[in-house]
Amino acid sequence: MLFLIRLLKILFALVIVALGFWFTSENSEAVSLLVFGFALPEWPVGGWVLGAFSLGTVLGVLAGIGPRLSASRQIRKQDRVLKKNEAELHRLRVAERVD
Helix, strand or coil: CHHHHHHHHHHHHHHHHHHHHHHHHHCCCEECCEECCEECCCEEHHHHHHHHHHHHHHHHHHHHHHHHHHHHHHHHHHHHHHHHHHHHHHHHHHHHHHC
């Protein structure tokens, strides 16, 4: 089952790449963009669109890493506290039986 999931992910990625190449080839008119008064080199419209989409995707993933790391750190901390409390509870229960 894991092999099938990996295969489907690879297939999906290849389809996305193929669609990107197709989109770029269909939108091949070269344009130059002005960003903050600076002229960027001429590229096909499809290249600019895919580049902006890719940059946005990467920046979105990077923006999501911080909160995820913070949450996982907090979960690990709470897990340590829980294990400590469970050990103390077990110790108290055993001590109560002995008395």
